[in-house]
Amino acid sequence: MAGPERYDAFSLMKRFRTDEALLGDALALFVDREDFGFVWLAYEDDSPVACACVGYVIATDAGGVVAVVRDIYVLPDARRHGVATELLGTLRARLDAFDVGRIDVPVAGDPGLQAFLIAAGYRATDERTFSLDR
Numbered sequence: 001m002a003g004p005e006r007y008d009a010f011s012l013m014k015r016f017r018t019d020e021a022l023l024g025d026a027l028a029l030f031v032d033r034e035d036f037g038f039v040w041l042a043y044e045d046d047s048p049v050a051c052a053c054v055g056y057v058i059a060t061d062a063g064g065v066v067a068v069v070r071d072i073y074v075l076p077d078a079r080r081h082g083v084a085t086e087l088l089g090t091l092r093a094r095l096d097a098f099d100v101g102r103i104d105v106p107v108a109g110d111p112g113l114q115a116f117l118i119a120a121g122y123r124a125t126d127e128r129t130f131s132l133d134r
Contacts, residue, residue: 006030009039049074052084052088064100
């Protein structure tokens with residue numbers, strides 16, 4: 001993630017992350033430690049409209065690498081226009097290149113996110129996580 005993308009991610013994520021110092025620290029890790037994960041952004045007319053953070057874990061129940069997707073966010077004016085669907089679709093394609101065995105998304109009891117993930121082909125693995133096997 002280069003400088004402009006880091007600023008774009010920060011500007012989107014500070015809308016729901018209240019501690020800007022911690023957010024800045026986390027984004028710096030994505031820049032400094034690409035092996036930990038990355039931030040995926042969606043743009044509309046050169047402006048950032050959506051983001052998702054991806055972190056990698058080695059999961060013994062999956063027999064390999066799992067991508068954990070957090071902080072899925074779409075600007076209110078861009079919602080219900082297919083932006084999140086496109087964001088997850090392109091993210092899935094990107095993760096194919098890294099031989100990720102499964103994608104997990106924590107849902108934290110968010111019924112809207114749960115419905116969206118079900119429509120996108122994810123399944124509930126427990127009350128807090130939805131998964132997509134690769």
